[in-house]
Amino acid sequence: MKAFAQLLDRLSYTPGRNAKLALMTRYFQTAPDPDRGWALAALTGTLPFKAPMRRILLELMEKRLDAVLYRLSRDYVGDTAETVALAWPEPLHPAEPPRLADVVTALRTASKAEIAGLIETWLDGLDATGRWALLKFITGALRVGVSARLAKTALAALRDCDPDEIEEIWHGLSPPYGALFGWLEGCAPRPDVTGSPVFRPLMLAHPLEEADFAGLDLDAFAVEWKWDGVRVQIAGGGDHVRLYSRTGDDISAAFPELVAPFRFEGVLDGELLVMRDGVVAPFNDLQQRLNRKTVTRRTLEQFPAHVRLYDSLVLGDADLRALPFAERRLMLERWYSDMQPPRMDLSELVVCNSMDDLAEIWRKTRAAEMEGLMLKRRSSPYLAGRPKGHWYKWKREALTIDCVLMYAQRGSGKRSSYYSDLTFGLWREPTGGTPELVPVGKAYSGFNDAELIELDRWIRQNTVETFGPVRSVSAGLVLEIAFDAAQRSSRHKSGVAMRFPRVHRIRWDKPAHEADRLPTLEKVITGVDQPVIEP
Amino acid sequence: MTNSAKFDTWIYPTKRGLYCAAGDFYIDPSQPVERAVITHGHSDHARAGHGRVLATPETIAIMQIRLGKTCAGALQSQGYGSVLQIGDADVSLHPAGHILGSAQILVRHRGQRAVVSGDYKRRFDPTCAPFEPVPADLFVTEATFGLPVFRHEPDASETAKLLEVQRASPGRTILIGVYGLGKCQRLILLLRQAGYDRPIWLHGALVAMCDLYQTLGIDLGPLAPVAAATSTLAGEIVLCPPSALADRWSRRLADPVTGFASGWMRVRARARQRGVELPLVISDHADWPELVTTIAETAAEEIWVTHGREDALVHQIGLMGRRGRALAMVGRDEEAE
Structure with missing residues (x-):
């Protein structure tokens, strides 16, 4: 427990990705089995238990701390597990600190009534950091800034292999991952996951640059629409069908209508959409289905999910990934017509005969509510990661709008001494009143290091007020913001939220009062106006 | 059972800070006054512009570095333990263990003892004299870390x-x-x-x-x-x-x-x-156990809490069977520590 507590403690304060990786790799190298496997499960969110901790902790604290003092402490700390860890009285006779594996075994076999007693004994055996780590472990919500992917990347260092090699077998394994550690350390064969519905690392596309466009041989490419949904993988094996996010998270539970109705052997690549009567709903509708652990009947009816397929990685027991795209596509089409799977269809291939034709189609993507075009080399195998020269995404032209810088916040890590997080606004003119700025978005990118230094200087020289890490600045700097789309939002004061905003240009030359008005942005949402096209 | 009124006749909080009417002086006032007794050199306790200042020699040296040689009309130093009569009050300074020169101020008036601790801590600090518990009828405490979650590590x-x-x-x-x-x-x-x-x-x-x-x-x-x-x-x-x-x-x-x-x-x-x-976690202020222990040790029945998380500490004082009162002193910079 001590090593795990130290790991979590350091991870929670360490901002850098590489530093986090080094901490985890060292832990995996030095911690014993099966403790490290349970730690890995905690870091990747695969722990097999869930205890109703909030109530248990309240009961335990009641015996030790006055209720008013507890409430005031909880209000101040802002986190129940941490409050209990800090306020827990040091026992006169400390108990033996538990091992991570003992905690798991005990929790899995304990009856509901026994859990409180177990936790009590463990807390009595630990220091403040240990208590905090134990409670984070049991609740399963570590919140130390580590994604499952980052944990697997740290793990891959044990074998000096690519984390994708771990992804290939990950969903066929279960904690405490003894076989996996054995393989990584070279003392056991690669775990065999044949027949289980495992996730395969995705192939990703590069943005199409101008240089690529000039040299493009259109005949060598298949063209598809870039759908405005999210990428998913659907895997079937044995008696299970599972839906995975692009990072390999199992999201099956939130999409029962996709995984329940049929069985198949294989792995397919596609786009998750909300679709009603054959018409794709706006991205906003899809968002109602994302990031949920479960789903209600009402949501299922209101926001029916659909997968638009565009590739097959495995069919039956044949791994197709080494085959060219064109062949995989044919096999996908054949599979689809044989199976007729419900709530799925094929992503059509876009016919285009010339580069001019292609450019013309692309120009119309926004009007057609497509996110853009995909260009896939017909001869390319299915390669994990983002290999160069195979797949290109050509996103629809960004919208741009001239905003005024309102607030700036210090960045983190290497940017902690720079005001790099920018909040900008548009003018609103109340009838009869004076124009005022309302914030419409935040951007962190789109400027180079030299521009960042200039921005930082401008912000310091034009600060009106400072609130901790945030400065408000006088209305004097215009930022030309590029963004993909605008949506209605009740969470923003302006009533509008932008998708993917970034600084397109810093308009040092433009007076702030000439920046755009809020209605200009509102028009893009309603679709009344033609998009603002970049010069 | 004592009550506030008993002390309020000769020592009480004002807009400018804690005022001792018996000796016509303020303790750590937030604005310039004619006569001030200063617990320690931190800027939210020691300010410039008073007519006369009484403090330990170290606190006076610190004030002169930070605020200038002529930061007060007159600077009078007094070592720990010795007693000075000011008006109808006897004033002595006792180590608070907070920083170099920091003092608790004991004011005695007609048989009553009020101890104003300023900021203090109980653990060993190689840069200053250790806190000395001073028996009191009225104890004025800080509460910067006045929540049970604050237990400073060794x-x-x-x-x-x-x-x-x-x-x-x-x-x-x-x-x-x-x-x-x-x-x-x-x-x-x-x-x-x-x-x-x-x-x-x-x-x-x-x-x-x-x-x-x-x-x-x-x-x-x-x-x-x-x-x-x-x-x-x-x-x-x-x-x-x-x-x-x-x-x-x-x-x-x-x-x-x-x-x-x-x-x-x-x-x-x-x-x-x-x-x-x-x-x-290295602090110059008392953590929760130190606050609670100190309150018990002074044996005071009445405790006034100057600044910090006073809600929790006043509640705790009540649980200990004593009278607690939050003074909500203005001008204390509780974040700086």
């Missing part, structure tokens, strides 16, 4: 953590934010006690106070100003005021590991808020 484990990170990060500067008066010098001595004998580098704002400590006989070992450095100070320990941690000044250093030595570092959200990578 200093030695925190310095060990610092030195471990320093050894493990040879390419990076270890940059620690410290309050310039007290915390800075204490952390330096804690590092010396842990065997660290390399020069410790100082932000310019910390130099004068360290010089004063050395003049007053507290040996801090080799110190050097960052301005004089000819490298990016990779692998070295640098101390700076908290405000400089993430500011342009720190860009000259080698990919700094930023630390902060403060009791607030006990709570993760507070460390993250400041982007602190190396939180060190």
Whole structure:
């Protein structure tokens, strides 16, 4: 427990990705089995238990701390597990600190009534950091800034292999991952996951640059629409069908209508959409289905999910990934017509005969509510990661709008001494009143290091007020913001939220009062106006 | 059973600070007054512009460095333990263990004893005299860390953590934010006690106070100003005021590991808020157990709480069967520590 507590403690304060990786790799190298496997499960969110901790902790604290003092402490700390860890009285006779594996075994076999007693004994055996780590472990919500992917990347260092090699077998394994550690350390064969519905690392596309466009041989490419949904993988094996996010998270539970109705052997690549009567709903509708652990009947009816397929990685027991795209596509089409799977269809291939034709189609993507075009080399195998020269995404032209810088916040890590997080606004003119700025978005990118230094200087020289890490600045700097789309939002004061905003240009030359008005942005949402096209 | 009214006839809070009517003086007033008794040199307690000031010799030296030689009409120093009669009050100063020169102020009036503790702590601090419990009828306490979640770790484990990170990060500067008066010098001595004998580098704002400590006989070992450095100070320990941690000044250093030595570092959200990578729970204020123990030891039946998380402490005082009262003093900078 001590090593795990130290790991979590350091991870929670360490901002850098590489530093986090080094901490985890060292832990995996030095911690014993099966403790490290349970730690890995905690870091990747695969722990097999869930205890109703909030109530248990309240009961335990009641015996030790006055209720008013507890409430005031909880209000101040802002986190129940941490409050209990800090306020827990040091026992006169400390108990033996538990091992991570003992905690798991005990929790899995304990009856509901026994859990409180177990936790009590463990807390009595630990220091403040240990208590905090134990409670984070049991609740399963570590919140130390580590994604499952980052944990697997740290793990891959044990074998000096690519984390994708771990992804290939990950969903066929279960904690405490003894076989996996054995393989990584070279003392056991690669775990065999044949027949289980495992996730395969995705192939990703590069943005199409101008240089690529000039040299493009259109005949060598298949063209598809870039759908405005999210990428998913659907895997079937044995008696299970599972839906995975692009990072390999199992999201099956939130999409029962996709995984329940049929069985198949294989792995397919596609786009998750909300679709009603054959018409794709706006991205906003899809968002109602994302990031949920479960789903209600009402949501299922209101926001029916659909997968638009565009590739097959495995069919039956044949791994197709080494085959060219064109062949995989044919096999996908054949599979689809044989199976007729419900709530799925094929992503059509876009016919285009010339580069001019292609450019013309692309120009119309926004009007057609497509996110853009995909260009896939017909001869390319299915390669994990983002290999160069195979797949290109050509996103629809960004919208741009001239905003005024309102607030700036210090960045983190290497940017902690720079005001790099920018909040900008548009003018609103109340009838009869004076124009005022309302914030419409935040951007962190789109400027180079030299521009960042200039921005930082401008912000310091034009600060009106400072609130901790945030400065408000006088209305004097215009930022030309590029963004993909605008949506209605009740969470923003302006009533509008932008998708993917970034600084397109810093308009040092433009007076702030000439920046755009809020209605200009509102028009893009309603679709009344033609998009603002970049010069 | 005593009640506030019993003391209120001769000592009570005012807009300018705690006022002793029996001697016509204020304790740590927030605005200029004719006569002030000052507990210690931190800027939210010691201000310029009073007519006459009474404080320990060290506090007066600190005030003169920070506020100027002529920061008050008259500066009168008084050592720990001796008694001065002011009007109808007998005033003596007793070590508070907070920083060099810090004092609790005992005021006796017609058989009643009021002890105004200023800021204090109970654990060992090599830079100042240790807190002395003074029996009191009325005890005035701070409550900066007045919540049961605040239990400061042993200093030695925190310095060990610092030195471990320093050894493990040879390419990076270890940059620690410290309050310039007290915390800075204490952390330096804690590092010396842990065997660290390399020069410790100082932000310019910390130099004068360290010089004063050395003049007053507290040996801090080799110190050097960052301005004089000819490298990016990779692998070295640098101390700076908290405000400089993430500011342009720190860009000259080698990919700094930023630390902060403060009791607030006990709570993760507070460390993250400041982007602190190396939180060190080293505090010059009493933690919760020290507050509770001290209140019990003074045997006072009436306790006034000046600033901090007074709700919780006043509640606790009630649980201990005493009368607690929150004074909500204006002008106290509870974040600076």
